[in-house]
Amino acid sequence: MRYLSEYRDPDVAEALIRRIRNRSSRPWVIMEVCGGQTHTIVKQGIDALLEDAVEMIHGPGCPVCVTPLEQIEKALALAAMPDVIFTSFGDMLRVPGSSCDLQAVRARGGQVRVVYSPLDAVDLARQNPDKEVVFFAVGFETTAPANAMAVWRAKQLGVGNFSVLVSHVTVPPAITAILDAPDNRVEAFLAAGHVCTIMGWTEYEPIAERYRVPIIVTGFEPVDILEGIHLAVVQLEEGRHEVENQYARSVRREGTVPARDLVARVFQLVDRSWRGVGMIPRSGLGLREEFADFDAEVRFQVGNITVDEPKECRAGEVLRGQLKPVDCPAFGTRCTPENPLGAPMVSTEGACAAYYHYRRYQSAQLAGKTS
């Protein structure tokens, strides 16, 4: 496929690795925000290849991981209702709630269906007028336009038996929260290329300026990530702190304007709790008043469910970049993809899952950690 395979070119990757190593005078601490990038970095061993030149810290950009436990509990409650068909992206099915996950609800007879697109959930509602179809609207800014369109479409077509359980989050407040933490070590960020495809990068300019931190909008292929790291290292070495766009083939400064517009018409900024992190003011999206009819929390009165986070899971520290997954005492022993304590171990974007699947588990074992 054009402009996909090229960005996996091993010669170019090797040259970039050499350049980063040559340019770096000390191990700069760089955070990749997006969980998809975390997986590429760990899978390809980019962090290991760049050891001594940069330290890669994995960020909170896994929407499944940061969805708070109480939203999972609401999903479980909705999915168990007899007239409800609960729809979700596949990633959410194995996220542990306080007692079970969506897959377990399905095994007990709950109607839980995986959809590829939120519009499929609207179609399902039209095909099943005697049922209530609820869609679990999670994700960052990348996914918000798709979920906004589903709500917009349902209203436009008068699909009264469709509603959404919203747990949307946005990236810039999370970056700010990381930078504001007294023990922050992050010196540069790779911003998530697809979030910026929608939003552009104007929101990041005041952050780079205020915190004097380089922010590189970066794509997802190995060469993209290495080029992003290279641009960050050059800025750090030169004492600059700007927003740069590595992923120019998809990202424009103003983003994808029609998508931003519809998100702004359907959603508004709200305070949102992040699993393991806590409440971050104005860090989430909630439905606007004129779409309140499509709010599943109101329609099914599950809005008041609250639960405590499990004590043993240290997802919060992992998501803030303060703890490497392998340094969690439960990693690979009491917490595995088969029996996860928290979402980062099951999500395809979770840092714990990335470490577990790509060799780190074995290396931890070899180091005698689990003996």
Add this chain to the structure above:
Amino acid sequence: MCLGIPGRIVEVHDDHGLSMGTVDFGGVRREVCLAYVADEIELGDYAIVHVGFAISIVDEAEAKRTFEVLKEMSQLDELDWIQEVADQSLQPFEGKAP
């Protein structure tokens, strides 16, 4: 979850006022919502698709330009590296020379 896959737009149509189309992902075809890029598409364009929505049109000229710069850089580095190896292999030889 922010996974976006580039695919080629091979057909466009209207579904009750919503711009939709067929996108080919290396032989696998899917129906995709094109509403957010409708103003700028031409058949044959590559779009980045996320959860059934085209979120951008790939700027092919930009992709080509960036990659060529990177490729050229790697070739230059290769030449530097060959030079470096050649220089290093010469040094001990020179040192031992009478």
